[in-house]
Amino acid sequence: MSVLDISNLSLSFGGVKALQDVSFRVPEGTVTTIIGPNGAGKTSLFNCISGFYKPQQGTISYEGQVLSSGIKPPRRAALGLARTFQNIALFRGMTVLDNIKLGAHVHMKSGLLSALAYFGPARREEMVVRKDVEQRIIDFLEIDHIRRQPVASLSYGLQKRVELARALAMQPKVLMLDEPVAGMNREEKEDMARFILDIREEWGITVLMVEHDMGMVMDISDHIVVLNFGQVITEGLPSDVQKNPEVIKAYLGNSDIDSLRKKLNPEGEAA
């Protein structure tokens, strides 16, 4: 069973082909990771899925339904596609708690009038969300000690965790994480890995991520898709992908360095 089905996706910006004929599936209940060198088109792919970019060709199906380009990002969020960003996209003017509560926005209903008065439906709904956020998410991600702090004052690792919390508050079916551990130290990475695995196992949420840290990727992914120059090179289990010569070449370049050295430096050694 696949929850996301990408087929023949192509995207280009004024002649530059960001994605070419990309097809793959995200099996339900897995951690699926997209890897590839810088500029391979990973983030563009995410942006197509969340509805910011309109691919020129191809389709994205979510739970069997084709997401046409008329379905705008907010609607996709409501359908259960949550996402974090490569460069943290928290709201710097708000506290951690408010950031997380924003995640629940799509599931709330109170209108402007009751918000102005605050008594009645708006307050009841706020309390329900607050309780849910506290008990389900803040506890789980161990961020109760910072809930009142403005996010701008937090460390990078904690900011990433708050972003994850916010995505979880959206009650997603698919959680898209763009480089969740980039820039973290080992300990922070370990925490994040643990959360990702728990999210999959305990909450049953499918995780689709883009990540560069190969150690972590290989350890926690169930399925890996490799992109280079906007194309899928290969996909499969971590152990298979690691051995694929195409992948090795994409990452290390031509592994025969001696011949490469001669080619690049025909007139002798570097000074």
Place this chain on the structure above:
Amino acid sequence: MRIGDAKQSYEADEAIWTTPTQKMWFGLFLLILLVFPFMADSYLLYLGCLVGIAVISTTGLNILTGFTGLISLGQAGFMGVGAYTVAWLSVNTGLPFPITLVLAGLMAAAVGILVGLPSLRVKGLYLAIATLAASVFLHFIFAEWESVTGGMGGLSLEPAHLFGWSFQSDFMMYFIIVPLAVLMVLAAANVFRTRIGRAFIAIRDRDISAEILGIDLLRYKLMSFALSSFYAGVAGGLFAYFYRVVTPESFPLSMSIFYLAAVIVGGMGNILGGILGAAFMTLVPEALKLLTAALTPFYPNAPVFMSPMLEIIFGALIVGFLIFEPHGLAEIWHRIRRFFRLWPFQN
């Protein structure tokens, strides 16, 4: 760990006033507002009313510019819509003031939505110019649609009335303006305890990730415009009842700039900042006039050379604030409070 975490319930934690001390101060503040008109002379009363109107309008603009990040140079225009609505209704229907004020707010909100429509495509300063264009059109309509607005001569209206009371004096107007200002500020504070307020701030901080979280940008931007212009409309309506004459020249561009300056000087995206900014911007020129008055016995010509000084000081204040305290009066206020909270006896 903070004391705030020891709350008995989430509800208590989400309250605007979280400690008994805060509640006490707020109560005291309300009491002062209540007693003030009985102690003040007509000039202070006048200033009180003026500050009240400015607080409402500044809070409205703060919602739009400070919290939602949409810069508007059209605030005076929206106030004008409210003022003309009240004036027209008062001249042609004689409705009591609560109804006319609500209608003024709604009319301004409707205009606000119309003006806000480009906000989905146009951002930042381009949007500011779009709102400026709107205020130029509004001024044109005020001046030229004579059958409704009375043209350049404007409209004169009767005092606000309700149940046979006529609110003619400033003393009476105070009891309309100030309670309304308190209510509207509280309502604005409430909005920012709910999902709607959070959506506004999200749009300001990063509209793209707001969209990812399922926030419909156009809907909420328009809502912010509507809410903000509603406040402006009510403020304009009060302006009309207060001066009892409304002309196209009552709402110049400089007034929009005044409110924008109030928001910035007070502290953008801060409810308290809106109040402080409005009070500051209204009272500083008055304080400078006191200075002029103090100089006049020595230099009878002081009024003549002090008036350009006022403009210089006004400009220098804005520039100085932005350079040295970009977060405005609210930040200064918080710093003072922190200072006292950390006094030797407390830890």
Place this chain on the structure above:
Amino acid sequence: MEALLEIDNIEVVYNKSVQVLRGLSLRVPEGAIVALLGSNGAGKSTTLKSVSGLLTLEDGEVTAGEVRFRGKDVKGTAPEKLVRNGLFHVMEGRRVFEDLTVEENLIAATYALTGNKPSLSDSYETVYNYFPRLKDRRKQLAGYLSGGEQQMLALGRALIAQPKLIMLDEPSLGLAPLLVEEIFTIVSRINREQGTAILLVEQNAAVSLAIASYGYIMENGKIVIDGPADKLTANEDVREFYLGVGGKEGEARSYRDIKHYKRRKRWLS
């Protein structure tokens, strides 16, 4: 040989909150090509920016450590002064001035020369000599060049400045393999013929190590492995670093194991 550039234990913090470099050190000897390798987000670009002084533009700050160029501490020196002193930073993504022509892009780079102005037409010829394609397009807007040509222009601008050291940030980014090889060949030629030292930041380990004499690999703001290029090439750790394969027994726990370990710890505490 005394190092041209010495970075000593620097720490860098962005926005006063996000720490990106945590005690990084490296050396670039006069006339050498040194490669600095690492994955996305490891802090490679930040390292270059903290040398060239462009960090302050992004609200970053060197909070500890020292950066010496030609024996002098250059921390806090204005970027334009550094450039005039012989340190040229070719930024990631090429950053050509898109609405200027190729030639104007080169003219802009002459600002690096204030103080010692050799005949400019000679230096333009040098650039066109290395990159004949730029000569054909010199009246064209740089925005209309292809990715490879833009990278050439970025290098050409560096040549105009006649620096002692060029810091090259990801020259291979987004270029097809053949083009990458072409560019690297020229980089190597520039190094040899002009005697310019080069600090090369790359994700593409193979091409970098092919022209570099020495390499550093960084992760999380620190150098994790370094050594002469040929030794690094042979090193298993490099493979592990890039592909997450292998790893010596006992050294690294799998992230899956950690999960259970941490969980237990949490219940106990």
Place this chain on the structure above:
Amino acid sequence: MDWLFFGEISLAGLAMGGLYSLIALGFVIIYKATRVINFAIGEIMMFAAYLFLAFAGGMELSPWIALPMAVIGGSILGGVIEKTMIRPMLGESPISVVMVTIGIASILVGLVEFIWTADPQLLPSFLPREPVFIGPLYLAPKIAYGFLIGAALLILYLLYFRFSRGGVALRATASDQAAAYSMGINVRRVFNMAWVFGSLAASLAGVLVAATGGLSPQFGIIGLSVLVVVIVGGLDSILGALIAGVFIGWLETVAGAYLGGEYRMPATFLVLAVILVIRPYGLFGTHEIERV
């Protein structure tokens, strides 16, 4: 329809538009290099015009000496403003910087009232007074000669930006600030130069406009028309400033002549509104793509 009349009106409008182009150019230079929307441009114009008044009227210098002195004075003012009040705002939100320029405008108005009083003024006339006829079309001499002087500076500017090394530095900074730093360009100096050059254009236009229309501390309102011009043309487009300047000048005049003076502003703002809806970043402005 009276075509001769239309022709004369249009000609007057186009000539006025030429001066708008010059002011808009001053505005765009500052915006391109520093990303600051300068709401004080009208007041800088005013200040330069008062300087001219002081030099030519008060000190009775020859207008042809007073003119360059006033223009240089205005550009020094621009440089000083940048150094003392705009530079500390680097990195702050655009709205704060705009507000600073509004504050500066207020300071300048106060200064002018303080030094020269609030009386309305006329500049000593220094342009030839013989009527100018272009074919059968009459053109007021002040406007005609004002246009010629303005156009001369405009062309000078365009040549400078196109062909000089300094022009390259300015355009490079506008195109990519960080990259300009990395070229060894002293970006802070470029910012300062942009304000100096921008204010210079505005100052010359200020004297020329004041020479035709008179001068008072409210002169700065002309900045509003210029704002319309640069938004229509695109904030960062020199070409846009030139074309939109001429167009808006023409439109204002034609609307004023056929519909009445009260229609001048609404007509141009109507065009502005339409432009904002169909091309949010002006006719020639660049739309910055936001990265997700």
Place this chain on the structure above:
Amino acid sequence: MFRNVLKKGRRLAGLGSLVAALTVAAPTMAQDKEPIVFGGSIPLSGVFAFAGIHIHAGLTDYTDWINSEGGINGHPVKYVMEDTAYEVDRSVAAFKKISGSESPATYYGDSTGFMKSIASELNSQGNTLMSGASFATALTDNEQYPYQFIPGPNYTQMFGIILEYIASQGEGGDMPTVAFVYSDTEFGKDPIENGKDRAAELGIEVVEDIVTKPGSVDVSAEVLKLRRVRPDYVVFHGYVLSPINEFMVQMRQMGLDTQFMGTFWSSDKLIIDKMGADADGYMGVMPYNYYDSEESGPMLDALRAQAEKSDPEAGYRPTGYMQGWFNAMVWTEVVKRTLDAGKELTGDNMAEALASIEDWDTGGIIGIPVTVRDMSFPVGRIWRVNAEEGRYEPVSDWIHLD
């Protein structure tokens, strides 16, 4: 510029010593009687500052003069003002402040807008009589504005005087044509409709009416319009200087021999000072004698002497000064009449006293005795610029409308 600053500096110093003298003198005059307070919302900054400064000087000098004459029936006079920047809300604030602390008997309002918006307040207080810078037609409505009067003819009446003069220049069936040029403001639009009606009554054809912004605007298109219709007279209203100069210069450059005229605020000497020879032949309607006219009279002489005393270097005093002085003069007359009648200084009593003014000799400020009609002084005279002499000269007799 520098000369200006210096001059101002000297002026300030001079005034300083003068005040020292006054504060000594005042107590001896005050003795036991309550002072009469003249209040004022004065536009010392903003668009109307050029006039406001001189109005302020006129009021100040008059106050000094009347006090040196022993005040009003022994009551000293105190003038209390505040700057308004010509903004209605600030004017209202000033009024409330001054009326709250000083209870002024009379008050100077700086704009039509202010005088309209303060009317209800004024009516309900009922103890202040107001006049000011406005000659707005609407204010002559005694029902709505019982305590406000106009210190001269209202704008409609000014147009009436101008049109009557124009009609008098027409011979036989050959009536001159006229164009109205006015500013896009409340002030500018005030008399236009009535003016057109009056022109029609007199048989004068209004061939064009042109609206512009006041101040520094390009008017070449408007000039081209006038070139088409070639009016014999152009009447300006709602301006101070620009763009009047531009219309005149450009139209003359085109070879038109149009006669240019203007209403009160457009007939200051400023026009001569700034335009020089170009101003020659311009005509204005003015209810007061110019400061430098050849007329004389005891009050006019007193005014000149006082002006000379307060600032010997200023020389000529603009019409704003005359206007300020005349306002204060009328207030004094009204207060005196009320006090003489043994009445309290209420709005009603003072309005009644004002209405009772008949064939009042203004001591040369106005050349003929005047009678108040509908709270205005419907009198005026046409003056013409003699550029060589640098002043206005009368070209008509005094015209008193009924």
